[in-house]
Amino acid sequence: MCDVSSASDVDMVMAAIVGAAGLLPTLAAVKAGKRVLLANKEALVMSGQLFIDAVREHNASLLPVDSEHNAIFQCLPTDIQTNLGHCQLADSGINHILLTGSGGPFRYTDIAELASKTPAQAIAHPNWSMGPKISVDSATMMNKGLEFIEARWLFNTSKDQLKVIIHPQSVIHSMVQYNDGSVLAQMGQPDMATPIAYSMSYPDRIPAGVAPLDFTKVGELTFLEPDYSRYPCLALAMEACFEGQHATTAINAANEIAVEAFLSEKIRFTEISSVNERVMSKVCASNEFKQLDNLETILEVDRMARSYAQEIVRSY
Numbered sequence: 528m529c530d531v532s533s534a535s536d537v538d539m540v541m542a543a544i545v546g547a548a549g550l551l552p553t554l555a556a557v558k559a560g561k562r563v564l565l566a567n568k569e570a571l572v573m574s575g576q577l578f579i580d581a582v583r584e585h586n587a588s589l590l591p592v593d594s595e596h597n598a599i600f601q602c603l604p605t606d607i608q609t610n611l612g613h614c615q616l617a618d619s620g621i622n623h624i625l626l627t628g629s630g631g632p633f634r635y636t637d638i639a640e641l642a643s644k645t646p647a648q649a650i651a652h653p654n655w656s657m658g659p660k661i662s663v664d665s666a667t668m669m670n671k672g673l674e675f676i677e678a679r680w681l682f683n684t685s686k687d688q689l690k691v692i693i694h695p696q697s698v699i700h701s702m703v704q705y706n707d708g709s710v711l712a713q714m715g716q717p718d719m720a721t722p723i724a725y726s727m728s729y730p731d732r733i734p735a736g737v738a739p740l741d742f743t744k745v746g747e748l749t750f751l752e753p754d755y756s757r758y759p760c761l762a763l764a765m766e767a768c769f770e771g772q773h774a775t776t777a778i779n780a781a782n783e784i785a786v787e788a789f790l791s792e793k794i795r796f797t798e799i800s801s802v803n804e805r806v807m808s809k810v811c812a813s814n815e816f817k818q819l820d821n822l823e824t825i826l827e828v829d830r831m832a833r834s835y836a837q838e839i840v841r842s843y
Contacts, residue, residue, distance in 0.1 A: 541592070545569075549569055568593060572677060597713075633757070698745055700713050777806055785799040
C-alpha cells in the first residue's frame with residue numbers, strides 16, 4: 528500500500544484504511560508530496576506533530592474527509608485552510624471549535640444497562656451507516672475522542688479552544704465560534720458523499736448526489752453536554768490528547784484490541800473503557816516513551832500497548 532500511495536502517477540490519495548494500519552501508507556503519500564484526503568484519523572492520533580511536520584516538509588496538501596473535520600474546514604478562512612497544523616486560530620478571530628457528535632445508540636440508555644449491551648446493539652447507529660469498529664467507537668464515543676485528537680492537530684488548537692457537544696440529529700456536522708459572537712455551522716444530510724466530494728474538488732464544489740436539507744422537515748435540533756460517566760472513553764481520549772503522543776498512541780492501540788474483543792464477545796461493552804484506561808495508565812507511568820519524535824518509537828509504543836491490552840483482555 529505504501530508503494531501505491533506514493534506512486535509517481537498518483538496525485539491524490541484517499542487515506543481511508545481503518546485503524547493503525549493506515550498510518551504507514553498515509554505517511555508514504557505525505558512524504559511523496561501528494562494531495563492527501565484524510566479519512567484515517569488514526570494517522571494523526573498516532574503520529575501527531577511528526578505527521579503535521581511531514582506535510583509541510585514534503586509540500587503535501589492535507590484535506591480532512593471526516594464529516595466533522597470537513598465541516599470545520601468549510602467554516603474556516605482560507606488562510607487557515609491552507610495552513611493546517613500550523614495555523615493560529617486566535618489570529619483569525621476564532622474562539623472555539625465545536626465538535627458535534629450524535630451520542631450513539633445508547634445516549635438515553637440507563638447507565639446500569641450498558642454492561643449487557645451486545646455487539647449487534649452497539650453497531651446499530653441511529654444516523655450513520657458505518658463499519659462495525661467505527662460503529663462501536665461511536666457507541667462508546669471513542670470515535671469522538673479520536674476526532675478530538677485529530678482536530679487538535681489539524682487546527683492547532685489549545686485545550687480551551689476545542690469543545691465537544693452532543694447533537695443527536697447529526698444535521699449540524701460541527702461549528703466554529705468567532706470572537707464577534709458569530710457561529711458558523713456546516714449543515715447537511717448525514718451522508719459521507721458530501722465531504723468526500725468537497726475534499727476531492729476543493730476549492731471548487733461539485734454535485735455529490737446528496738439531497739439538500741428541507742428545513743421545513745428537519746424538525747428540532749438539540750444540543751447536550753457530554754455525560755462523561757456514560758462516555759468514559761471520550762473522557763480518556765480528551766485527557767490523552769494533551770497528555771502527550773505516548774498517551775494518544777497507547778489509547779488508540781488499546782481501543783482497537785478492546786473493540787475487537789467486544790465484537791468477538793470476549794469482553795463486555797463497559798470493559799472497553801477499562802482496557803483503554805489500564806493500558807494508557809501503564810504507558811503513561813513509564814518514563815521510557817515520554818518523547819515520541821520518530822516513527823520507530825511510535826510503532827514501538829503501539830506494539831507495547833497492544834500487548835498490554837491483549838493481556839488484560841485475556842484476564843477477563
